[in-house]
Amino acid sequence: MDIPSSPDLAQRLASLKARIAASAIQSGRAPSAVELVAVSKTHPAEAIQAVLAAGQFVFGENRVQEAQAKFPALRETFPQLQLHLIGGLQTNKARDAVRLADCIESLDRPRLADAIADAIQSLGRTPRLLVQVNVGDEPQKSGIPTAEADAFIEACQNRFGAALAGLMCIPPADGDPVPHFIWLANRARTHGLAVVSMGMSADFELAIAHGATHVRVGSALFGSRPQPPAA
Ligand SMILES: *Cc1c(COP(=O)(O)O)cnc(C)c1O
Numbered sequence: 001m002d003i004p005s006s007p008d009l010a011q012r013l014a015s016l017k018a019r020i021a022a023s024a025i026q027s028g029r030a031p032s033a034v035e036l037v038a039v040s041k042t043h044p045a046e047a048i049q050a051v052l053a054a055g056q057f058v059f060g061e062n063r064v065q066e067a068q069a070k071f072p073a074l075r076e077t078f079p080q081l082q083l084h085l086i087g088g089l090q091t092n093k094a095r096d097a098v099r100l101a102d103c104i105e106s107l108d109r110p111r112l113a114d115a116i117a118d119a120i121q122s123l124g125r126t127p128r129l130l131v132q133v134n135v136g137d138e139p140q141k142s143g144i145p146t147a148e149a150d151a152f153i154e155a156c157q158n159r160f161g162a163a164l165a166g167l168m169c170i171p172p173a174d175g176d177p178v179p180h181f182i183w184l185a186n187r188a189r190t191h192g193l194a195v196v197s198m199g200m201s202a203d204f205e206l207a208i209a210h211g212a213t214h215v216r217v218g219s220a221l222f223g224s225r226p227q228p229p230a231a
Pocket of ligand 1: 039041062086087170202216219220
């Protein structure tokens with residue numbers, strides 16, 4: 001895998017931020033109303049450091065262990081760094097996740113809520129939390145099923161209060177993501193939740209047009225990732 005050079009990464013960051021700002025303005029919002037979460041999974045600390053140096057401080061990782069290996073050292077140099085965990089979270093990783101993350105975007109089942117609540121209690125640290133909804137009800141995907149979403153969101157609001165900040169989704173890879181974006185933004189509005197995390201490299205402009213407050217963009221910034229081995 002090629003690591004893009006620092007000037008390349010700074011350039012890509014600038015053009016990505018310009019596209020995000022243009023989409024925000026087009027949907028009648030301030031550019032600052034849409035936050036970029038730079039998804040750095042699989043990319044080395046040097047690439048993250050180049051993006052930090054270019055002024056991007058919010059990052060997303062999908063594996064706790066990988067985030068643990070890369071981020072504490074970067075945080076020493078860049079204390080304003082914010083780490084979002086965006087991948088499916090095993091219950092036995094909840095404690096490490098609460099210790100490490102500023103935002104956990106993948107709260108998707110009651111047992112994980114229990115584990116996160118225990119960790120918050122014992123560590124005395126409360127990351128922001130997003131409920132991930134499996135908007136396409138796909139069997140292989142993380143996220144609370146749509147039919148259970150309202151009840152689960154309410155239970156999490158009661159339990160975590162304002163720390164439950166919003167909703168996150170990954171629409172099915174095939175097909176039109178727009179109905180899913182509309183659905184998620186609508187559920188967030190109904191529950192009085194401010195954060196709507198949706199949109200990735202291929203569709204973040206559509207997501208912004210339909211109410212995303214956070215877009216999670218990896219390959220459009222860092223370049224392509226090595227393909228995982230076939231399962
Ligand atoms: C990898 C990943 C992204 C970023 O995907 P790109 O297509 O590279 O922008 C966004 N969200 C989640 C949950 C991811 O795992």
